[in-house]
Amino acid sequence: MNVDGKQMRPIWFDAESKTPWVIDQRKLPHRLIKANLDSVDAVIEAIQEMFVRGAPLIGATGAFGVYVALFKSNGKGMNNDHIIHECQRIKDARPTAVNLAWGVDRVLQTILPHETHGTRITAALEESLAIVEEEAENCKRIGLHGLSLIEEISRTKKNGPVNILTHCNAGWLATVEYGTATAPMYTAFDKGIDIHVWVDETRPLNQGARLTAWELGKHGIAHTVITDNAGGHIMQHGMVDLVIVGTDRTTRTGDVANKIGTYLKALAAKDNNIPFYVALPSSTFDWTLRDGINDIPIETRDPHEITHIQGLDKNGELTSVMVPPASSPAANHAFDVTPARLVSGFITERGRCDASEASILSLFPERT
Numbered sequence: 438m439n440v441d442g443k444q445m446r447p448i449w450f451d452a453e454s455k456t457p458w459v460i461d462q463r464k465l466p467h468r469l470i471k472a473n474l475d476s477v478d479a480v481i482e483a484i485q486e487m488f489v490r491g492a493p494l495i496g497a498t499g500a501f502g503v504y505v506a507l508f509k510s511n512g513k514g515m516n517n518d519h520i521i522h523e524c525q526r527i528k529d530a531r532p533t534a535v536n537l538a539w540g541v542d543r544v545l546q547t548i549l550p551h552e553t554h555g556t557r558i559t560a561a562l563e564e565s566l567a568i569v570e571e572e573a574e575n576c577k578r579i580g581l582h583g584l585s586l587i588e589e590i591s592r593t594k595k596n597g598p599v600n601i602l603t604h605c606n607a608g609w610l611a612t613v614e615y616g617t618a619t620a621p622m623y624t625a626f627d628k629g630i631d632i633h634v635w636v637d638e639t640r641p642l643n644q645g646a647r648l649t650a651w652e653l654g655k656h657g658i659a660h661t662v663i664t665d666n667a668g669g670h671i672m673q674h675g676m677v678d679l680v681i682v683g684t685d686r687t688t689r690t691g692d693v694a695n696k697i698g699t700y701l702k703a704l705a706a707k708d709n710n711i712p713f714y715v716a717l718p719s720s721t722f723d724w725t726l727r728d729g730i731n732d733i734p735i736e737t738r739d740p741h742e743i744t745h746i747q748g749l750d751k752n753g754e755l756t757s758v759m760v761p762p763a764s765s766p767a768a769n770h771a772f773d774v775t776p777a778r779l780v781s782g783f784i785t786e787r788g789r790c791d792a793s794e795a796s797i798l799s800l801f802p803e804r805t
């Protein structure tokens with residue numbers, strides 16, 4: 438995506454180092470830092486420590502991890518058991534986003550039939566690059582399929598922008614291009630439709646305030662950062678026309694795992710009769726699950742992410758400050774699950790559907 442006139446992606450393959458590089462998103466929006474993922478441990482660290490985050494981007498990073506394992510081994514002791522072990526280490530980096538296992542397993546299954554180490558390295562790289570381009574195209578299509586939603590609302594509004602609320606960052610920084618939840622926003626804005634985005638700050642790591650605000654600002658899209666707790670109030674007062682969020686894992690029945698706090702937004706949207714849509718590529722459906730609340734693994738992260746907050750000090754230096762008393766424990770549940778009954782519909786690369794198994798399968802009949 439365009440960042441100050443320069444086309445950027447959150448992940449790319451560097452032909453010189455022959456390794457994947459990423460934007461280390463931990464210091465955005467104030468510092469744009471790049472990281473070379475030149476070992477399996479570096480890939481795992483980038484996922485665990487959230488240099489990269491967002492289901493499709495985590496999946497692409499995991500996919501490249503299989504390539505890195507092969508490329509960096511140079512054939513020493515990389516028998517099938519070893520490569521499968523390394524793949525499991527990568528998959529264990531974070532539990533909730535289904536894309537991680539999807540990306541790793543897709544590359545693993547691609548390379549296993551190859552006899553030589555060299556052909557395995559080539560196949561792993563080609564499949565990783567294919568995943569990156571497919572996800573970019575899928576998000577572009579999500580944008581086109583979500584556009585009609587925003588156009589319909591725009592036509593009914595007598596004046597003012599279409600006000601869209603989003604939670605966390607489901608932008609190009611969470612995918613490859615366009616994003617999932619943001620794809621319809623970019624597409625509508627680029628078509629000249631007047632939109633404004635309410636950006637949930639999204640505690641504790643502030644993916645909204647840091648990443649979504651940065652993305653939208655760079656694209657020139659009007660937006661306002663709000664506290665996570667303000668969404669219900671502005672919905673009650675007619676200030677929200679549409680909610681669009683992303684997801685890390687969605688069941689075949691339409692239950693949606695997403696950043697903590699999403700469920701509360703869905704409840705408020707339902708109570709105020711506001712459309713609540715979830716945007717996702719098919720790689721984020723978990724076709725093996727039906728009961729999201731009981732069966733989707735919810736990541737718990739370091740309480741330090743809650744007790745400390747990062748930002749710029751008065752000298753423009755990045756710093757971190759502690760908020761609660763040092764003696765106070767904190768509990769850091771990173772995701773929650775919104776039941777299908779609270780979801781108005783899904784926006785996928787194949788089109789829109791209702792949050793029901795039958796409607797999802799009408800877009801993906803091969804999954805019946």
Ligand SMILES: CSC[C@H]1O[C@H](OP(=O)(O)O)[C@H](O)[C@@H]1O
Pocket residue numbers: 490491492493604605606607608611612616617618644682683684685694695696697771
């Ligand atoms: C397009 S997936 C984005 C999804 O991922 C985020 O979680 P995290 O930043 O912890 O990886 C959040 O749930 C977003 O909706």
